[in-house]
Amino acid sequence: MARKTSVKNELGMHARPASKIAQIVESAYSDVWLCANSTKVDAASIIDILTLCAVKGTKIVIEIENQKDEMILDQIFDFFEAGFGEI
Numbered sequence: 801m802a803r804k805t806s807v808k809n810e811l812g813m814h815a816r817p818a819s820k821i822a823q824i825v826e827s828a829y830s831d832v833w834l835c836a837n838s839t840k841v842d843a844a845s846i847i848d849i850l851t852l853c854a855v856k857g858t859k860i861v862i863e864i865e866n867q868k869d870e871m872i873l874d875q876i877f878d879f880f881e882a883g884f885g886e887i
Contacts, residue, residue, distance in 0.1 A: 802863040803873055809883040813854035817884035818846045824875050830866035832876070843876070 807813055825832045825844040832843040836858050841848035843862070854860065860880060864873045879885075 801867065801870065801873065802861050803877045805860050805862065805877055805880040807854045807856050807858045807860065808880065809886040810856055811886065812856050812858070813849060813852060815846065815850065817879070817886075818849040820879065820884070821849060821876055822846045824872055824879070828864070828866070828872050829868045830864065832865075832869060832872060833863040835861040835863060 809817075821834070822844050828844070833840050834843045834849060834852060835841075836852045836854050839852060840863075841852060843849065852858070852860075862873055862876050862880075864870065
């Protein structure tokens with residue numbers, strides 16, 4: 801299952817939102833992935849997330865492998881939609 805969103809805040813993806821996403825994913829049953837610009841990274845890894853170099857406007861696909869993680873998918877999607885709480 802996957803949902804599409806984009807980076808909405810001016811600073812793009814930086815360490816604080818990457819850390820928050822990794823924290824959300826800690827309780828996942830299976831792997832959670834973030835995809836951008838043909839790159840797919842482990843959403844549990846702050847370093848991996850930062851390698852996306854996602855600036856404002858970057859299209860992101862959030863993927864889960866287990867239906868039980870649908871709430872985590874929604875939490876990450878909402879976090880992106882809220883501009884990481886920075887807008």
